[in-house]
Amino acid sequence: MDFLQPVTWAEALEAKAAHPDAVPIAGGTDVMVGLNFGHLRPALLLDLTRIADLRDWQVADGAVRLGAGVSYARVISELGDRLPGLAMASRTIGSPQIRNRGTVAGNLATASPAGDAHPALLAAGSEVEVASARGTRRIPIDDFYTGVKRTAMDDDELIAAVHVAPPSGPQQYSKIGTRNAMVIAVAAFGLALHPDRRAVGTGIGSAAPTPRRAPAAEEFLAGELDSSGLWESRAELPEATIARFGELVAAAAAPIDDVRGSAPYRVHALSVMARRALSWAWADYRSANQEA
Amino acid sequence: MSTPTRTPTGAPEHLTGPGSGGVGDDAQRPDGVLKVRGEFAYGSDLWMEDMLWGVTLRSPHPYARIRSVDTSAALATPGVSAVLTSDDVPGEKVYGLELADQPVLALDVVRYQGEPVALVAADHPETARLAAARIHVDYDVLEPVTDARTALGHPTWNQVHDSTAEVTELSRESAHLHPEGNLVRHLKVRTGDPAPTADVVVVGEYEVGMQDQAFLGPEAGLAVPAEDGGVELHVATQWLHVDQKQICSALALPPEQVRLTLAGVGGAFGGREDLSMHVHACLLALRTGRPVKMSYNREESFFGHVHRHPATMRYEHGATRDGELVYVKAAIYFDGGAYASSTPAVVGNGGTMGIGPYVVPNVHVDCYGAYTNNPPCGAMRGFGSVQTAFAYESQMDALAAELDMDPVELRCRNAMEEGSATPTGQVIDSPAPVVELLRRLEAMPLPARSGDGEVDLRDMPGGVSNTTHGEGVRRGVGYAVAYKNVAFSEGYDDHSTARVRLEVVGGEPTATVHTAAAEVGQGLVTVEQQIARTELGVERVVVHPKDTSVGSAGSTSASRQTYVTGGAVKAACEKVREQLVARAERLVGRTVPDLRLAGGAVVSDSEDITVPLADLLGDDVLEETLEWRHRPTEAIDPETGQGFAHVQYAFSAHRAVVDVDTELGLVKVVEMACTQDVGKAINPQAVVGQIQGGTAQGLGLAVMEEILIQDGKVRNPSFTDYLIPTILDMPPMRIEVLEYADPHAPYGLRGVGEAPNISSGPAVLAAIRAATGLPLTRVPVRPEHITGT
Structure with a gap:
């Protein structure tokens, strides 16, 4: 198994374009379980944790742009007012260790029907920003999940961020x-x-x-x-x-x-x-x- | 008549004294700091230069005939040193704790999913796993037998209703999984009137799911080939000598050539009493001539050890209108799975103590252990008594309801006490404070209900998952009491061996305690130090590594090590003390009647004598080794179950308070209260720890812990889906420890570890019933059982 560790987003997208079967790893709370139990044997792991930009969130046009590397713990501590539903969902996830490591984007990429972030993202109305060497596009959350652990993403795409509309009500x-x-x-x-x-x-x-x-x-x-x-x-x-x-x-x-x-x-x-x-x-x- | 040595007994903090690390003090564990800092070496941390990694190929089928095994592709894998099958087992090809019926590696038939078929040793664990996947096994898959009563041909409960009809014919329909049939043991208890009648009768059927020990340190060990042609095995286990015996048999080597040392054990709870990787690693090491490490991952661990027997039970209780028990009839079925393991002894406990700590003149119990194609079941904390307690305590509640009587009052009215006879005709000859345990629980204040203020989700059923802010929540309170035999029973020669050495090291008298008693996390090493300190009056006590260079200590199970190995250490210390006193008397030139050991010296209270041990010993080393036995028990009568089966009983009681979200079926245990008589708390802090841990494990079985089996296959072999209680599931506890000395036991102590595991779950179940009004006859209780969906 090979291991790539890009330090810029552009490098990550190039790597994914060159190796569409590469498995991205961020928090590793799903990927490492798969590796440890032999359920997952990717030819290549693409480590996204060195890309500093992914760990940021901003408010743009009133909506939160949540970088793919933001942990659940930070959603709880930093975004409880702007993303109340997602913060509530994040509180239900795993243990403190898991919440420190795991990311909303990881939840999306795994696309398990049991992923805790999904119902909050669906209810709030969200868009998933995905990118590849070809460019960037936004997938409405309603169109993102296409089957059990399947998504509307192409093989060369990575999740850049999730855009969540601000709450106008409870x-x-x-x-x-x-x-x-x-x-x-x-x-x-x-x-x-x-x-x-x-x-x-x-x-x-x-x-x-x-x-x-x-x-x-x-x-x-x-x-x-x-x-x-x-x-x-x-x-x-x-x-x-x-x-x-x-x-x-x-x-x-x-x-x-x-x-x-x-x-x-x-x-x-x-x-x-x-x-x-x-x-x-x-x-x-x-x-x-x-x-x- | 025994009296409490501490009256009134009380909350843990009142038992705590600073002390000097002797008996009765909260002595600090010698391994405590290492464990807290993550520096303690567990079995899975073992490592040697040039070692190989061993892995196990396991059967995917619960029941299949093996037509052929082709290992050629695995052997051809670069990095692989050996691939072994049953043909490579030089000695006996089957082993077992009580019956040798389990193949070291599958012979012609596999009888459970996960049965070891072949072994691979390679220079990297991934290589070994890849090679194992290349072993081709041609299976002829057979229809598994997955129900104990079906296996025995007992589709109905008729033997409960008609006490004269004995079921002796095993079904001809059901496949015989073993040549002798599917019955491992049938225990009968018969006392009093065989056809009793009573004013009030309650009948109930109960089911207990398969619990796992869920120890955190998976099976691991390292086998090192020795120059003498033997092998040295470092392994995380519960009983070095019974392992050694079975390994010798499989390897066809004498005990001198199979030397075991205990590796760091991350919990056991019975699950390490059977062999796991022991023989396998030795076989690979002897074949390759290199050290071989085997370390299971969590998933393999679920297939690598026995579990708690699932049980189906039918009980009939008859009582007078006044609530006096007239009779109990019970049929108890334990599913032993594919191999016997300790099923016979589990049946022994389940049957002999299967009606609980009550006095009943007429008892008719049939307790069966069956072979099936489910995972093998064997020892787990509580050992046959956990399952029956759910049934008999549920019956007591049902009877109380039928009589319109308070459930605690009904229990007290029928409670055993010192001098009572058990259903097996054994007179209880030490304190049995069942009534006091219950009354003390009753007297404890109940926890407050959640106030009207801000809701703290952590206090709610569902926790921070935010499923209720109080909607649908009802509170219930339940009581249960239980008893459990301590140490090995039914005539077993139950002993331990201790070697105690005293010498002067660096000017300080130093005792070394050497036993083979496995420290599995419970704190026996601390107890060994405490006893040596008290008996020899020294501060510095070294616990020698646990190994087979000293005689057997017996198993770390049955709540027995503090009693039996503690007794052996005490006796060996006394022998050393005799030598010291004799030396001191020679020194002073006469007999002094009250010489004792304290503060590193031989002292007298009546005379001004203080002889430092350092002076008395010089360069001499005093050493005593002895075997110590508790008073013998006896086999029970095979037709009536009568006999002096058990050496000691431990008693505990619980009160559970639960909040149940009755609409969603979610449970929050609000408080657990426990009273337990421990005879003498050798280490009060460790006693309280055992009570808390046992309570949590019992709570787990009541509300969540179950290995789910379908058609003989395990559906949840992971901690993702085999759930054990978290800190939000296990509530704060009120604990009262009673110390009524058992005059037959060292220091008057009673085994502690198992009793609280037995009474906790039934109390939780009773509380959920009280909250919901539902009968709830199966554990673990699932949300579906409460919502009816």
Whole structure:
């Protein structure tokens, strides 16, 4: 196994162009497990940790451009206000050691349906900035996941950054695991209220071949909020609306039975998480009004 | 009558005294600093110049006939020094702790997924792994037998209902995995009326999943060929001499030529009592003439050691309206997996103690151990008693509910005490404070509920995963009490050997304690030092490396080493002390009745005598080696189970407080409280550590720890999916340690390590039942069991 350690982004893109089968490694929290257990035997490892630029984040046009090398720990400590949903998701990930090493871009590149960042990115609305020697493009998060551990990236591309829109309303994130920390998601749910667009964003994890949104639930809730004037009145949400939202989120899932949980449990848990997340987000929305 | 040596006993901090590192003090571990600093050398850290790496090719099938094995491509791989199969085993080709039924390397049949088939030694572990993948094994795959009751041909529970019907015929339907059939052991306990009746009867069926020891240091060792044609093996293990015996048998070498030294052990919990890489590394070293290291990774470790027996159990309890137990009938099935390992002894414990620490006049227990094609199961902390405790304590709660009686009150009303007879007819001849353990728990304050203020997610079921802010959460409290035999039972010649040397080094009297007792993390090395300090009155005590150049210490299991090896060290020290006193008396020229050893001198309290040991010894070295035995036990009657089976019992009780998110099925254990009688806390801090660790392991089995098996195959051989409790799962504990001396044991001590592992899980289960109102008859409890999805 060969090992390349570019120190500039241009070098990294050249290396990836020359060796499309090279496996990029950043935090190594997935790659090293694969290597240690013999599940992954790449001809070439492409170490991205020497590229200083990747470790930066900036705010551009109101959105956060999160460099591919930013760790979960830094998302929590530096971006809790700008990326609340993603920060909540980051808190659920692994142990402090894993959060110090692992990156959101690594989560995207692995594209496991159980990746913890995905539901938050889906709900908030994001774009993945990928680059190759040929140039740079942005892939909307909705188009990024194409199958189990497959993405819309080409073989010569690397993730440069993730662009996440700023929150115009409350965000929530919940994840089920069978212990109270350091656990792979059995099911996860991300929610973002977008009062600026009078829209609702959702994200479902670990309950379908890819992370996905629940469009029917989003449309239903946005419609209810609109038609009842709730965006403006910030009145209490009817119980029936919350319950229906939960049902529609659950209906969007297509889970399997596996060692971590049964398919019916995942569906059930999503409906509960969706209801609770909505009630918390709405309570935040209402109290934000009182403060204003 | 024994009295508590510390009354009232109390929280750990009250047991703690500064002391001088003797018996009863919180002496510091000699290996503690190294371990905390990451400088302690574990088995996986062993290394020698020019060593080779050994790897194991394992069967992917739970049950298959081997048509042929072709090793030519592996042998042709550059860097490979040897490829071995069963043909290369020079001695006995099968081994085992109790029955020699397990092939060193597969013969013509593999009986479980992961069974070793061939070995490779190469100059690099990756080369060895690549070469192993090039070994071609032609398997004729067979249908595995994956259920213990099916294996035994007992598809129904009829023997519980009809006590006169004995199941002796094994099914002709089920494949015989071993020539003698699929029954490893059937233990019967029969006492009292064979057909009792009672006012109130509760019947329950229970299931316990397969738990793993989950020690953090995987199997590892280094075999070094010796000039005398023998081999020296450095290995992380639990019982050097039983390893040596089995290795000698496989290698056809005498014990003098198979010398073992204990490597650093990263936890054991029973999982290192069977051989893993021991013979394999020796075979490769002897074949290649070079040192060979073998070190499993985490995944291989799941296939490299035995697990806790899964159990299915059916219990019937009969009681009077007043809550007095009239009878218990039980059928207990342990799935032993492909090879016997310690299944017979696990059946022994499960059967003889299978109704719990209660007095019951009429008992009818059938306890079976079966061969299947599941992973082999054997020793794990609690050893057959963990499984039955889930059943009998669940039954006590069910009976209490049926009687509309408080569950603690029902337990106290039927509790064993000193002088009670066990179902095996053994009169308990040392304190059995079951009632006090329970009442003390009851008297402890309950933890506060989460306040109305800001929610701290870490206190919630689901933790920082943010699944509830209190919605759906209900609290439950559950109690359980258990007992466990200490040391080896049923007539086994259970002994330990200690060599104690006293000499003057650099002007300071120095004791050296040499035993073969495995230090696996529990702190026996500390206890050995403490005993020598107390008995010899010296400060400096060196613990000699553990090896086979001294006689057997027996296994580091069954909560026995402080008792048995501690007893041996104490006795050897006493012999040394006799020599010192005799020397001192010769020096003063007369007999002084109260000479004792303290502060590095022989002293008398009645006379002004102080003879420094340095003066008394000069350049002499005093050394004593002796074998020490606890009082003998006896085999039980094969038809009735009656007999003096166990030398000592340990008692513990737990109260669990849980919060359950009843909508999501997630559990947060809020507090665990434990009371345990330890007879005498030799090292109070270590005692408390054992109680905390045992509690965590029991909690783990109750709510998360299970090796999932499907069609004989392990589905979760990793710490990603085999979950063990984290700090957010294991709550703070209240612990009260009682010290009622056992007059038969050294210092009055009781074995400590296992009892808290037994009572913890059933208390958690009871608390979850209390919170949810669900019957919950299987552990680990999964979210699906609570939500019904």
